[in-house]
Amino acid sequence: QVQLQQWGAGLLRPSETLSLTCAVYGGSFSGYFWTWIRQPPGKGLEWIGQINHRGHTNYNPSLESRVFLSVDTSSNQISLKLRSVTAADAAVYFCARVTPFCSSTTCYTADAWGQGTTVTVSS
């Protein structure tokens, strides 16, 4: 049973860099895309980007100039960095596992999620 555990700084000042890490326990690390999704307070879900075990990334164009994803296969961890945060970046950030194909049991589905990390941006 895969488990995703995430952590990182929850309070940032404007212009600082958001930094979060997600560790994957159990299950396979390769063969998936590891994804970051965020949810501003009271709002919907926004896909930030994804990375696989080889370091191949896809980013949301709306955030691409400020976001960087990395992977550490020795510890099965992925990391998110978002530069120059503003109040608009305040959200709950989730990491999730996505299967990058369709089969009888999945189809580009985020089927395992971290617990979420609340990020506040305030001066």
Next chain:
Amino acid sequence: DIQMTQSPSSLSASVGDRVTISCRASQSISNYLNWYQQKSGRAPEVLIYGASSLQSGVPSRFSGSGSGTDFTLSISSLQPEDFATYYCQQGYRTPYTFGQGTKLEI
């Protein structure tokens, strides 16, 4: 980006009711459509993948249909634990965009 539009944004219903939530994509996404349920303060959980396949462990009162641009999530007989927010998401092309959500309330 592919835009996903859900309707309605909110829905009032009672235990035992049958409800339907719609999701429309701005272009054809074949059947690359997932439905998630999110309860307050928790991460979303997948209900339906591939537009119509039931995720393991999800009650059979949930069902999905559609292909191309128009999709539907149905709940046949609402239970108290079903009152939550529901999101559709396309897995056809990155960025894998979500609908804005449908809040199902008593």
